[in-house]
Amino acid sequence: MKHPTTKHITTEDSAPLISAQERTTRITVVRVVTLLLFCIVVQSCGNDGLATAPNDGEFSPRLSAYGIFQGTMSNLVASEGYLGYTLSSQLFTDYAEKQRLIKLPTGTQMTSMGDDLLNFPDNTIIVKTFYYFNDKRDTSKGKTIVETRLLVKRNGLWNAATYLWNNAQTDATLTTSGFDKNVQWIDEKGAGRVISYHVPSNRECATCHQSNGQLMPIGPKAQNLNIQITKNDVQTSQLHDFQARGFLTPTDLLRIRTLPNDKNPALSVQDRARAYLDINCAHCHSPTGFCANQDLFLEYNTPYESTGIATRKDQILAFMQSGFMPLLGSTVRDDEGIALLTNYINSLP
């Protein structure tokens, strides 16, 4: 004879009422499930882990509308009024080559605020075009242009958007949701490379480009522009050249420091590594960036003791090796960068 369990009772009675025990079980189940579901909703609605800085300015559907390039667009010859610039240290983006241009409204100038980001007048356009040489050993074999990114300042606010070049390389289309594109090229060692290049979404732009919740340019800091360039076979200071051409208000250039070039083997490993972290990581890992709430601050000007590197030596390398960091912006590991950081971290006390 079975014990008089719930099952027993319900099967005996022809029209049973549910037992108290069973009712309790049911209510408990409902409570647990409801609670669980509630937690999920509260935790997660509308949250995709990217920055929520506003980035919804108007952009033309086609890149050609901006007239950035003259003649055949794919030659990337900048139109009149576009100022080309280079950075001492540059962001690694899956080995892509980059062309950088600034267009100021006629009659306006950039102003320098010490080492920091230059101040740009309204209606400034900054343009960054990403491309690959078909054969890096012989650039005359042409290139494949993938995307052209714009930062435009209107009414004091920056907005960012990117244009995906078509296969015929005749124009590019506004792409705000992100896109993956196969890219192939032959690298400097003659090896064929294939990657699935990621064109970032508008939300991704905002995640790297936000500072205190607002979109900002990252590269054109006086200290990152403060380098020697070769112009008409003559060495000259880039900032001095900007001034001479009337793009930059007069400032005492001697007081501006220089962000080291992370690729320059003549510099100390420490300087190179800190510059690398500045341009590849600090847009998120800074007191105003996306990761302001972590105490990992990787700007070059931050004194070592305040960076938080000391307590995360292994983690930094591990995250870079696994491809987890940088969180956005590349799909393959930067082996050179990892080698540099490994040397640097091994050299730390």
Add this chain to the structure above:
Amino acid sequence: MKKFIFALLTLALHECLSAQQPSEEIPQRFMYRISFAPEIGYRTLVSTASEREIAESRDANEIAQIGFTTGIAAEYAFTRNWSLSVGFAYANRGYQTKTAIFNWSAPAQQSPSESFVSYRFGYIDIPILLTYRFGHDRHWTFFATGGAVPSVFLVRSKTLFVNEQNTWTSTDNQRGIGYDRFALFLSAEVGAEYTLSDSFALRLGIVGKRAIAASNPNMATQEYLFSGGLNLGFVWRP
């Protein structure tokens, strides 16, 4: 909208479970199930006019991919025919690109000849399903199941497969960002259970799931994942 549907669901569930007064003989009210479903997955894209070309080029290049869902569920029978289940499952669904063939102008020393990319989305599913059983006989029972599957997005992995001299290698890139943390799928299944003993049955169904909320709701091109396949299960009635 999603919050609303969700609240409604929760309420419905609550009503069902607490108000129902059973009126007929049911041998076992509680059942437990484990299941594994190999599935084919894909997505639909809904885009604004400005990104139509982008969506079209993705539609031309992306194809279905095999994924799976595996999990457990507890089922409660109200009547001989009707029951409600709540489960917990891990789902891995996604899609991939067609294989691209690469030609090299200059003979490079190592040159990949083909590649494709696989996109996989890991979700924790919480299926809340209503089941109708019919055609009971000594061994066979048929069923039809439908309901909602709220789920939590865990990670998306993008894996690039490259063929170099007939050796495929892959590089994986995993991110838990860029997609809404919360998703909602509708699920439908038909199939049969084969009774092995008083307590055990085998279960085989054809199942389909479709997202009714985009996985990237803030974008101009939105993705709605869907998947379908065989659902193999094992039922235990204690």
